[in-house]
Amino acid sequence: MPMYKELSNGQKLSEYNRLKKQHAAYCAENLALDMSRGKPGPEQLDLAAGMHSCLAEDDYYSSDGIDCRNYGVLDGIPEIKKIFADILDVSPGEVIVGGNSSLGMIFDNIASNVSHGVRDSIPWQKQGDIKFICPVPGYDRHFAICDYFHIKMVTVKMTPAGPDMDEVERLVNHDPLIKGMWCVPVYSNPDGCIYSDEVIRRIAGLTPAAHDFRIYWDNAYCIHNFRGERPEIPCILRECEKSGNPHMPLVFTSFSKISFSGAAISAMAASVSNCDFIRKRLAVQSIGPDKLNQLRHARFFGSVDGVYSHMTKIADMIRPKFEAVIETFENNLSQSGVAEWTDPSGGYFISFTTLPGCAARAVSLCKEAGVTLTPAGSTYPYGKDPDDSNIRIAPTYPTLCELKKAMEVFSAAVKLASLEKLL
Amino acid sequence: MPMYKELSNGQKLSEYNRLKKQHAAYCAENLALDMSRGKPGPEQLDLAAGMHSCLAEDDYYSSDGIDCRNYGVLDGIPEIKKIFADILDVSPGEVIVGGNSSLGMIFDNIASNVSHGVRDSIPWQKQGDIKFICPVPGYDRHFAICDYFHIKMVTVKMTPAGPDMDEVERLVNHDPLIKGMWCVPVYSNPDGCIYSDEVIRRIAGLTPAAHDFRIYWDNAYCIHNFRGERPEIPCILRECEKSGNPHMPLVFTSFSKISFSGAAISAMAASVSNCDFIRKRLAVQSIGPDKLNQLRHARFFGSVDGVYSHMTKIADMIRPKFEAVIETFENNLSQSGVAEWTDPSGGYFISFTTLPGCAARAVSLCKEAGVTLTPAGSTYPYGKDPDDSNIRIAPTYPTLCELKKAMEVFSAAVKLASLEKLL
Numbered sequence: 001m002p003m004y005k006e007l008s009n010g011q012k013l014s015e016y017n018r019l020k021k022q023h024a025a026y027c028a029e030n031l032a033l034d035m036s037r038g039k040p041g042p043e044q045l046d047l048a049a050g051m052h053s054c055l056a057e058d059d060y061y062s063s064d065g066i067d068c069r070n071y072g073v074l075d076g077i078p079e080i081k082k083i084f085a086d087i088l089d090v091s092p093g094e095v096i097v098g099g100n101s102s103l104g105m106i107f108d109n110i111a112s113n114v115s116h117g118v119r120d121s122i123p124w125q126k127q128g129d130i131k132f133i134c135p136v137p138g139y140d141r142h143f144a145i146c147d148y149f150h151i152k153m154v155t156v157k158m159t160p161a162g163p164d165m166d167e168v169e170r171l172v173n174h175d176p177l178i179k180g181m182w183c184v185p186v187y188s189n190p191d192g193c194i195y196s197d198e199v200i201r202r203i204a205g206l207t208p209a210a211h212d213f214r215i216y217w218d219n220a221y222c223i224h225n226f227r228g229e230r231p232e233i234p235c236i237l238r239e240c241e242k243s244g245n246p247h248m249p250l251v252f253t254s255f256s257k258i259s260f261s262g263a264a265i266s267a268m269a270a271s272v273s274n275c276d277f278i279r280k281r282l283a284v285q286s287i288g289p290d291k292l293n294q295l296r297h298a299r300f301f302g303s304v305d306g307v308y309s310h311m312t313k314i315a316d317m318i319r320p321k322f323e324a325v326i327e328t329f330e331n332n333l334s335q336s337g338v339a340e341w342t343d344p345s346g347g348y349f350i351s352f353t354t355l356p357g358c359a360a361r362a363v364s365l366c367k368e369a370g371v372t373l374t375p376a377g378s379t380y381p382y383g384k385d386p387d388d389s390n391i392r393i394a395p396t397y398p399t400l401c402e403l404k405k406a407m408e409v410f411s412a413a414v415k416l417a418s419l420e421k422l423l
Numbered sequence: 424m425p426m427y428k429e430l431s432n433g434q435k436l437s438e439y440n441r442l443k444k445q446h447a448a449y450c451a452e453n454l455a456l457d458m459s460r461g462k463p464g465p466e467q468l469d470l471a472a473g474m475h476s477c478l479a480e481d482d483y484y485s486s487d488g489i490d491c492r493n494y495g496v497l498d499g500i501p502e503i504k505k506i507f508a509d510i511l512d513v514s515p516g517e518v519i520v521g522g523n524s525s526l527g528m529i530f531d532n533i534a535s536n537v538s539h540g541v542r543d544s545i546p547w548q549k550q551g552d553i554k555f556i557c558p559v560p561g562y563d564r565h566f567a568i569c570d571y572f573h574i575k576m577v578t579v580k581m582t583p584a585g586p587d588m589d590e591v592e593r594l595v596n597h598d599p600l601i602k603g604m605w606c607v608p609v610y611s612n613p614d615g616c617i618y619s620d621e622v623i624r625r626i627a628g629l630t631p632a633a634h635d636f637r638i639y640w641d642n643a644y645c646i647h648n649f650r651g652e653r654p655e656i657p658c659i660l661r662e663c664e665k666s667g668n669p670h671m672p673l674v675f676t677s678f679s680k681i682s683f684s685g686a687a688i689s690a691m692a693a694s695v696s697n698c699d700f701i702r703k704r705l706a707v708q709s710i711g712p713d714k715l716n717q718l719r720h721a722r723f724f725g726s727v728d729g730v731y732s733h734m735t736k737i738a739d740m741i742r743p744k745f746e747a748v749i750e751t752f753e754n755n756l757s758q759s760g761v762a763e764w765t766d767p768s769g770g771y772f773i774s775f776t777t778l779p780g781c782a783a784r785a786v787s788l789c790k791e792a793g794v795t796l797t798p799a800g801s802t803y804p805y806g807k808d809p810d811d812s813n814i815r816i817a818p819t820y821p822t823l824c825e826l827k828k829a830m831e832v833f834s835a836a837v838k839l840a841s842l843e844k845l846l
Contacts (some may be wrong), residue, residue: 007812039493039494040493042490042492042493045483045490046493048492049480049481050480052480053476055475055476056475057472057476060468067465067468068685068686069465069685070463070465070683070684071460071462071679071681071684071685072469073685099522099713101710103709104708104709107707107708108708111534111538114538115534115537115538115548115572121571125548126540134676141707144706144707145707148707164801165445240792255536256494260492260493260715261494261710262491262492262493262494262495262711262713262714263491263492263713263714263715264563284530284564284567284571285526285527285530286570287526287679287685288524288685289522290685290713291685292522292686293713293716303461328701336430363729412501
């Protein structure tokens, strides 16, 4: 089969009719496959089953003698701060441990900066129509936070090495209303790329027109390699110190896809001065996060090495799923020339690119056949992909068997949508 | 010994010298007793020891089949919603389950109203210098939230039946900048009073000048009776419905002083329309609270009856502590006529009143002798008690033996501070 665009109209029509029949056959199978979110599969969660009972009834003291059952300790017990510090390559004094969701910590940090300003400077809300740099395609929940706080989203193209830094510098270094930038530096969502050292140093070296500019460094996937070595990137806190911007980065991560997604713990890392400022808010906001869950995590993993060893087990579960998707795409789509996809070494997503104007239609065709994907457009602010060509594939939740089926349905849908466009 | 005010100056001086010596003797004992916060004692926490292991490794499905280990479910699994609904005498559809701190839920609700308005109305921050009604004495953390959001605090006197409603009506029904009111209706903090049915109906019947007025009904102690029957008060949601103000009340409670203070779960109750609005924010803010901890609580307590039966065990531990404090006060202070105190049937505090201008001095004398109390003034906005006479006593954390000692030191300190004033 030659590339679709090289086919005659008659050949296109014949291929179209063949795919139409195949799609109808899929629809008749009454499938119900959900690939809409980057959720761990149940077998991944089973790996942490020991956490249910790893705290004995009389095991509730932290290493510094705090009764973790009672009130107190705003920012985390020492043993869990240490593990997060080791994961993020920072010192424990630069870590604040949060509740069960790093998204919640990010939301709260932005809420704080909007209403109270960064480190007691002028609140963002009093500075006019502020903006964030949003590399695209990107993470829909980041965009939803911007939308919620009426923060304008300025899109910048992602490259395989990270955001287009010429564009980022042009914008950030000249517009004082640009107050923030979203970054998922390792296994970016959805491309799965790792920011290059050069891109990271250029981010750290930004000279923002806004003195209260913040980098939201969402390092959710920093140890989620499933192929090859754990990626090592320059530490954004250290790089920003070197460039004289120590308070610019805010780093976030969590155990959400490591222990139990819905019952994990999150953390952030920032300059000591940023942490001091954040603790002032925490002191008003809460009497401290769940310390027993912190202790549970510390006991179950023991140390950062325990976490790494757990991650290799998770990697062995995730790798075959990504491989199955890539293999299905290669078998079904390579020859038609109507799609491209990333082949990441970690993270939770594959970024899939259709011909312009075909993504929403492909997702909709899948829906008809009982395969739910992340809505087309959701990788762009306001859910609007200007090219209608990007689709985020989330392979982790379904079983291998379901996944292969879903990706066959999807491949057929992409080809069908493409031919509708080409005919 | 007659009342201090009836003593001659010479008698006062002699009593002063006696107490001065006694205080010096206490100081020499090198005590280190902390009664600064309303923390459960370790023996209360021991009662929930079974929670550490009440989830078996394969026990992670909620009653509606949700895998509680994974992402999802914004506002709580059915079984825990039901328990909270039963505790608060509302329907499960009026309940939103939160993280480990009801204070955090309250903070977030106010943050939301400040930045986004109640149910999509004009944000409070765009309406000028807004104010809250603060019954005094009251809870320092409520006042701290107001202070953080630059909400002016309008104080209203507490009576044994609740806030002075003549004053509340005069203020709320005429000032559109008054947007909220703090209420701790059962075992108010620190007085320990229960709002009368009449007061509750008058609160529900307010006709606020502000259409976006909200009652913050912090029902933290609703089932924390340690003497007599569990108090039954009219349900504020139902009363506000009857008076045509269904969206006015926001009810908060938690398991913080029931299971593990630092690792519990919180909940709020409100009109369905309020809940819908809050869920919109939650959908941006988080991927849901810790459902395994919800399941753990549901399994451990089983039902609201399980919670009630647990509370009787807690009551048996707390009652002797309150009795010891009251007895020490009666023995040491009744005759001097320089102090009054409440004798509540539940909750976590005794409200203690010195002669005007003596509270800070008494707390400071205790500190010298190694007994840390809640700072004088903390029951008033900005930490400023205009009479310098209220002290919050928190009897639950120390052992009975420590408590008796601490209250003897405190009684002597109060008398000494009073004589300094009277001489």
